[in-house]
Amino acid sequence: MSSQDNPEENLPAEQEHAPGAVTVADEKNPFADPGLPPHEHRVQDIDEQAAKRSERTVALLFTVSMLATVGFIASYVTIGIDTSVYVWPIGHISALNFALGTCLGIALFCIGAGAVHWARTLMSDEEIADERHPIEATPEVKAKVMADFKQGAKESALGRRKLIRNTMFGALALFPLSGVILLRDLGPLPGTKLRHTIWSKGKLLVNMNTNEPLRPSDIQVGSLTFVKPEGLEEHDHDFQTEIAKAATMIVRIQPDNIKDKQELEWSYQGIVAYSKICTHVGCPISLYEQQTHHVLCPCHQSTFDLSDGGRVIFGPAGHALPQLRIGVNDEGYLEALGDFEEPVGPAFWERG
Numbered sequence: 001m002s003s004q005d006n007p008e009e010n011l012p013a014e015q016e017h018a019p020g021a022v023t024v025a026d027e028k029n030p031f032a033d034p035g036l037p038p039h040e041h042r043v044q045d046i047d048e049q050a051a052k053r054s055e056r057t058v059a060l061l062f063t064v065s066m067l068a069t070v071g072f073i074a075s076y077v078t079i080g081i082d083t084s085v086y087v088w089p090i091g092h093i094s095a096l097n098f099a100l101g102t103c104l105g106i107a108l109f110c111i112g113a114g115a116v117h118w119a120r121t122l123m124s125d126e127e128i129a130d131e132r133h134p135i136e137a138t139p140e141v142k143a144k145v146m147a148d149f150k151q152g153a154k155e156s157a158l159g160r161r162k163l164i165r166n167t168m169f170g171a172l173a174l175f176p177l178s179g180v181i182l183l184r185d186l187g188p189l190p191g192t193k194l195r196h197t198i199w200s201k202g203k204l205l206v207n208m209n210t211n212e213p214l215r216p217s218d219i220q221v222g223s224l225t226f227v228k229p230e231g232l233e234e235h236d237h238d239f240q241t242e243i244a245k246a247a248t249m250i251v252r253i254q255p256d257n258i259k260d261k262q263e264l265e266w267s268y269q270g271i272v273a274y275s276k277i278c279t280h281v282g283c284p285i286s287l288y289e290q291q292t293h294h295v296l297c298p299c300h301q302s303t304f305d306l307s308d309g310g311r312v313i314f315g316p317a318g319h320a321l322p323q324l325r326i327g328v329n330d331e332g333y334l335e336a337l338g339d340f341e342e343p344v345g346p347a348f349w350e351r352g
């Protein structure tokens with residue numbers, strides 16, 4: 001007959017004096033130690049059917065964790081990044097984020113809940129009192145720890161309850177896949193994308209404030225206007241990515257005041273278009289001094305001369321602002337005649 005058939009064999013031997021227990025007060029120990037209360041056995045300790053039910057519950061939780069991890073991966077692969085879903089009371093949120101978060105939460109919760117239920121119902125819950133001991137472990141203590149560990153492993157019945165063991169290993173082995181699959185978001189490498197913007201020949205210069213294409217007559221001498229390429233809308237998924245490279249400013253200078261020959265050729269009746277992204281570390285330039293034609297970056301005070309090819313005249317910026325070549329189309333609107341001929345923003349990208 002095994003100990004399973006007779007759970008009483010597993011019960012702790014009655015001890016008249018539990019370790020550390022002091023039953024009566026004396027001079028050295030003026031407070032009596034009541035000792036541990038009588039141990040109450042759980043139903044799983046005495047009923048193998050109940051133990052089996054707990055085993056199946058734990059296995060179910062680990063299995064649900066595995067399914068949730070598979071659901072996490074399936075959600076990542078199948079749900080579009082733009083798909084939204086209504087969730088009360090939050091409102092409309094990203095379906096992908098909702099699915100990933102829910103699956104990840106369930107996978108983690110079920111592993112935790114399975115472990116807790118296993119410990120509470122099937123592992124030994126025998127109360128033990130132990131003496132306080134010095135922090136430094138003696139060889140005897142180490143030997144005792146190892147013996148306790150082996151005893152714990154034996155009592156957890158990891159070897160005997162193969163269903164729990166296998167499903168737990170399955171849940172723990174599958175769960176890291178959630179993190180591995182997210183590594184896909186690190187790629188692909190940017191390639192030459194940072195060298196180009198969405199400006200191209202024929203794209204109209206659209207006022208960023210009014211969202212209207214501009215005619216030369218809209219640009220007054222001394223004014224500073226921020227423009228974006230035609231077709232780039234704020235609600236576009238990649239708006240922030242694209243405008244971070246394509247943001248452009250235009251000013252009008254008397255053609256006689258333009259010192260740089262190429263700048264004059266790339267302008268239209270004194271209207272010049274320059275990248276709005278500072279070549280130092282990429283802040284948006286926003287301050288224009290109309291008498292000197294200087295623009296100032298508010299971050300570290302780099303100053304560029306828009307009447308002289310966007311040359312740096314002060315500050316830490318490494319090189320001139322890239323100029324956009326512009327003209328006018330048949331309908332009289334300002335248009336780009338191509339992309340910037342060099343990477344916009346910090347000089348860092350030129351070294352790539």
Ligand code: FES
Binds near residue numbers: 278280300302
């Ligand atoms: S980012 Fe413009 S000066 Fe530093």
